[in-house]
Amino acid sequence: MKRHWTTDDLIEHFTLLPAERTLLDPLRAAHTRLGFAVLLKSFQLDGRFPTTPHEVPAPVAAFLAGQIAVDPTVYLHYEWRGRASEEHRAQIRALLGVRSATVEDAASLTAWATDYLLQTHRRDLARLRLAVLEHCRTRKLEPPTAQRLDRILSSALAAYNERFYAGVGARLSEHSRTALDALLTTIAPASPDADAPDLAAARRTALQVLKSDPEPMAVETAREEVDKLRRLRALDLPADLFTTVPPHVVQSLRQRVSAEESRDLRSHPTPLRLTLLAAFAWQRQHEVTDTLVDLLIKMIQQIGVKAERRVDQQVVAALKKIANKTGLLRKLAQAAVANPDGIVREVLYPVVNEQMLKELVAELSTTDRVVERAVQMTIRRSYGHHYRRMVPPILQVLQFRSNNAIYRPLIGALELLTRYAESDETHYGPDEVVPIEGIVPSAWRAEVVEREGGVERVRRVPYEICVLQALREKLRCKEIWVVGAMRYRNPEEDLPQDFEIARASYYAGLNLPLDGAAFLATLQQQHEAALTMLHDGLVTNRSVRILPKGNGWIELTPLTAQAEPPTLPRLKRELEQRWPSTRLLDMGSG
Numbered sequence: 001m002k003r004h005w006t007t008d009d010l011i012e013h014f015t016l017l018p019a020e021r022t023l024l025d026p027l028r029a030a031h032t033r034l035g036f037a038v039l040l041k042s043f044q045l046d047g048r049f050p051t052t053p054h055e056v057p058a059p060v061a062a063f064l065a066g067q068i069a070v071d072p073t074v075y076l077h078y079e080w081r082g083r084a085s086e087e088h089r090a091q092i093r094a095l096l097g098v099r100s101a102t103v104e105d106a107a108s109l110t111a112w113a114t115d116y117l118l119q120t121h122r123r124d125l126a127r128l129r130l131a132v133l134e135h136c137r138t139r140k141l142e143p144p145t146a147q148r149l150d151r152i153l154s155s156a157l158a159a160y161n162e163r164f165y166a167g168v169g170a171r172l173s174e175h176s177r178t179a180l181d182a183l184l185t186t187i188a189p190a191s192p193d194a195d196a197p198d199l200a201a202a203r204r205t206a207l208q209v210l211k212s213d214p215e216p217m218a219v220e221t222a223r224e225e226v227d228k229l230r231r232l233r234a235l236d237l238p239a240d241l242f243t244t245v246p247p248h249v250v251q252s253l254r255q256r257v258s259a260e261e262s263r264d265l266r267s268h269p270t271p272l273r274l275t276l277l278a279a280f281a282w283q284r285q286h287e288v289t290d291t292l293v294d295l296l297i298k299m300i301q302q303i304g305v306k307a308e309r310r311v312d313q314q315v316v317a318a319l320k321k322i323a324n325k326t327g328l329l330r331k332l333a334q335a336a337v338a339n340p341d342g343i344v345r346e347v348l349y350p351v352v353n354e355q356m357l358k359e360l361v362a363e364l365s366t367t368d369r370v371v372e373r374a375v376q377m378t379i380r381r382s383y384g385h386h387y388r389r390m391v392p393p394i395l396q397v398l399q400f401r402s403n404n405a406i407y408r409p410l411i412g413a414l415e416l417l418t419r420y421a422e423s424d425e426t427h428y429g430p431d432e433v434v435p436i437e438g439i440v441p442s443a444w445r446a447e448v449v450e451r452e453g454g455v456e457r458v459r460r461v462p463y464e465i466c467v468l469q470a471l472r473e474k475l476r477c478k479e480i481w482v483v484g485a486m487r488y489r490n491p492e493e494d495l496p497q498d499f500e501i502a503r504a505s506y507y508a509g510l511n512l513p514l515d516g517a518a519f520l521a522t523l524q525q526q527h528e529a530a531l532t533m534l535h536d537g538l539v540t541n542r543s544v545r546i547l548p549k550g551n552g553w554i555e556l557t558p559l560t561a562q563a564e565p566p567t568l569p570r571l572k573r574e575l576e577q578r579w580p581s582t583r584l585l586d587m588g589s590g
Helices: 009-013 020-023 031-048 056-067 070-079 083-096 103-120 125-138 148-172 172-181 204-212 219-233 246-261 262-266 269-320 325-338 354-385 388-397 405-421 442-448 460-476 503-509 515-537 569-580 584-589
Strands: 449-451 455-458 544-546 555-556
Touching: 009 031, 009 056, 020 325, 031 056, 031 070, 031 083, 031 584, 056 070, 056 569, 103 125, 103 148, 125 148, 148 269, 172 555, 204 219, 204 246, 204 269, 219 269, 219 388, 246 269, 262 269, 269 354, 269 388, 354 388, 354 442, 354 460, 388 405, 388 460, 405 460, 442 449
Parallel strands: none
Antiparallel strands: 449 455, 544 555
16 A cells, blocks of 8 residues: 555545445444444455555545544554454455455466466566556455565466467477577687688677677678678578567577576576577567668768768868959959949959959859769769678668558669679660659769660669659658568557557546647647737737737747756667667658
């Protein structure tokens, strides 16, 4: 029972009804009447009797004492372990239609708690205890004693573990079982292309290789992560093996494998060992998939950033070709300001001769015109000479999908890149359908599409760059998702798996109506009330003004910064984990 009660709570939960007062009439002693009242209302509230007087807060005893006109201090004289208290408990059970728990009930409660754990996987004993007590209340059953309930919970938890591990193992094929155990013994080479393990690799199992974090972005990193993903997929685990298990449970199993040595994992019983390894491999497969997507995104972003920085440096250097360019521009500006109505030949040419002006115009106009193309050429060289080697192995193991038909051309473009991954052709075949609209920006069109003899041909390298740039943008806003990923998964999976079935309960938890029209009507009322309050308060509100410009801009005085809510950092971390690259504009446009 909680320790602090408000007056309203006391009235709601501890008010004695007339029928309940009649049970107190035969009792003469004040402490007996108060003790009976405490037992009755406590059982009605918690579904069990308190075992000691100290379980009941003093305000509760005082509130009940006031209703039956006795001194609250007599409550401490009530005998909790005597014949009288047993009779009182029996009377209360009879009144409420409750019976005492038997040995058969203990077995039934153990079975129920085990099934509850298998359905919810909430292994926290405090939560489980509350669930069992609520189950007893529903069955009109007095809960066992605290010690006996602890034994029931421990037995249920042990049975849950046994059945959960056995259930996972039953879903694994013989090939998967053998492959999982092989992770603990197979010697992995230092790299996927190595012929034999060297001395350093000879000390590493395949599991240790899968545990390793990715190196910084590089071609070799992409190959290593692709090899990890192939190893994990070769285990042939069911795709839905842990979909019904809460993520934190899978994560705890995965972390246990990460923390234990291979020899410790080998010593576990087979059901536990297979469950741990399967949970690790199942979640690690999602993590490695996310890593490969990250590599693609970072690669195309890094190429663009480096190209723009390099071209900027070249432009700055080019602007210095004409000596004292800034001084010349200053002289021209001074002459123009001093003679606003003068003739150019008479006013400006004496300051800077005509030939110098022509050279200056040519340099500036040429710089402005070629900057964009210079960036494109730099990106193309950087991608074609180095980073392009990362793309084929990644595209061969990733499957991209979209729930929006608008982005199907991009999916088709990715499939085209995959088909030509091993080709040495510089252009796509004349019979290929190459999606252009929505993928190749107008600034890149001339670089991508080559016209020769009235025939259009698509260059592969610049087209791949455009496809990857478009992919990066759509991955960030989840218009494109990746099969087998976690952070880049199907956005429909962000909803709870039972959302359609339990929609009403989820809306109730959010305190929102199921009817969209009702929600909009409430929202409209709130907006109208807020605008009405703004309108009525403008006359006296010194912090808000309506300006005459822009059809009535609203000017607000700066507000004093408020303290950051304590839950805001957790909310930010959760948003970054679910949508790491999504911009606020992307969320607003959805």
